[in-house]
Amino acid sequence: MTMLDAGNIEEGRCFPGRRDRARVSFLLICVVAGFMGLAKSGWQANLIVYLIDEFNFEPIVAAQIYNVVNGCMCFLPIIAAIVADSYFGCFPVASVSFLISFLGIVIISLTATLVSLRPHQCTAGSSTCDPPSKIQSATLYVGITLSVLGVGGSGFTMITLGANQFDNEKQQGAFFNWSFFCQYVGTATGLTLLLYIEESVNWRLGFWMSAGANLIGFAVFLIGHRCYRHIKPQGSPFTSLACVLVAALRKRKLPIPSDSNAYYSRIQEKSKGELALIPREKFGFLNHAAIKMEGDVNSDGVIVKRWRLCTVQQVEDLKMLIGVSPLWLSSILLSTPIAVQNSMTILQALTVNRRLGSSFEIPAGSVLVLIMFSATIWLTIIDRLLFPACQKLSGSPPTFLQSVGVGHVFIILGMVVSALVESKRLHTSSRSNPDSTTVSMSILWLFPQLILVGIGEAFHFPGQLSFFYCEFPESLKSSATAIVGAIIGIAYYVSIGSVDMFRTRTTWLPQDLDKGRLDLVYWVLAAIGLTNFGYFLACACLYKSTEKADDAVAASGANLDGKK
Structure with missing residues (x-):
């Protein structure tokens, strides 16, 4: 992990030592990952059976809804990550998402608790079953939607917050392994204990236990607020990447200079000296975006026309994304x-x-x-x-x-x-x-x-x-x-x-x-x-x-x- 500018980092204040703070943050986030895995699996893993048995869906249709839910749940983190990186940071986005997830599971639990929110069950041997009413369907889908939004917004944002507590790749790799270990343990517990309760005892007890696990995980996450290292958002990174494409297209006819001074580089202090960034040859077309022209920067070296000139670092960032x-x-x-x-x-x-x-x-x-x-x-x-x-x-x-x-x-x-x-x-x-x-x-x-x-x-x-x-x-x-x-x-x-x-x-x-x-x-x-x-x-x-x-x-x- 590249070291961040110290001005963009707010260190945790629960312990004076960085090592103790990082260990406490590591433990708390792993505990939260376990409870959130338990909460998610309690309603999501048994969704197919719930839709078939309680809402009279056909099996393949229920399986397709299950896949849609999982797809949205996994795709939404990229939107949450953009919001976290650009505007609010990881902790606020994860906190709000935990609350949304809790509300969603509560609504799903209500569909299992209140008979009026479910259609009549199919009778044995019947070839036709009553479909859910509009109100019943709407309530179910609202609960599922809120739960999906909450899980999608919290999971990977929380994991990123955990990785930000450490400064080297080895520690980050260990955190990733153990956080997923805890998440898998929680999920496995939900897939055994909660699903058994839902099918052998009753659905409402299993769903309400899932909501309780979500609430406990949320509380533990909030308790650790003072311990976490918070990295301040730096504005939308995707806007700067778009600027690279626009600037490169506008300057596409310019020859690629051989002199590194012709490029606009962000100057970084290092040992009281200056280190200028030089663009690589890979995807050389994008290097046009960092070529300085008259009128692009003012006397203080600040960019005047943002969509005509980008730093070499912005160009390299886009190249990195293209490369992977x-x-x-x-x-x-x-x-x-x-x-x-x-x-x-x-x-x-x-x-x-x-x-x-x-x-x-x-x-x-x-x-x-x-x-x-x-x-x-x-x-x-x-x-x-x-x-x-x-x-x-x-x-x-x-x-x-x-x-x-x-x-x-x-x-x-x-x-x-x-x-x-x-x-x-x-x-x-x-x-x-x-x-x-x-x-x-x-x-x-x-x-x-x-x-x-x-x-x-x-x-x-x-x-x-x-x-x-x-x-x-x-x-x-x-x-x-x-x-x-x-x-x-x-x-x-x-x-x-x-x-x-x-x-x-x-x-x-x-x-x-x-x-x-x-x-x-x-x-x-x-x-x-x-x-x-x-x-x-x-x-x-x-x-x-x-x-x-x-x-x-x-x-x-x-x-x-x-x-x-």
């Missing part, structure tokens, strides 16, 4: 199979034997807890065993991109196993094979595919987060973490389109999964994942070599100018 964009795109197709699998696995769970023993029945939504358990265990193994072992053997730990690459492999394996397991489920299904005497497949068969996906997430998710956080410009640190959420959000939208395409163009996804071919869907996803993995490897290799080449060019230019 191919890797960002590869992550979308990495997350799309996971999005499809999450919703389809819940529908699969509704068709199999979910009993363990004579009396206990696993809630269908709880099956996704295997991803959380697997990811949580492997995050610990990675942080405490694998990475330290790799560092001892090779002298350095795996890079962030190498970690993401391993995640790709496990996600592909998860899709392959999903296809094989679904083939077995179809073979043993009594509805698809009326003459079959085979007992319905146990839900335990769904576990291996979820465990593999969990291992993949443990590798690729923190790796992506750390990579973007380290590579993004300082002014876009909140956006760097939120962009990982945006990736998942776009992946959910792509999954919605993919499911619709399979429904309209093929016979693979009917309302009754036993009459379809979900296994073929998984095989297609595995093939797409394998192709995307090849694309990722190419992007990762080119990104690494390009950065090294640019560093060499920059160093060479600095030496020639006598600046280094």
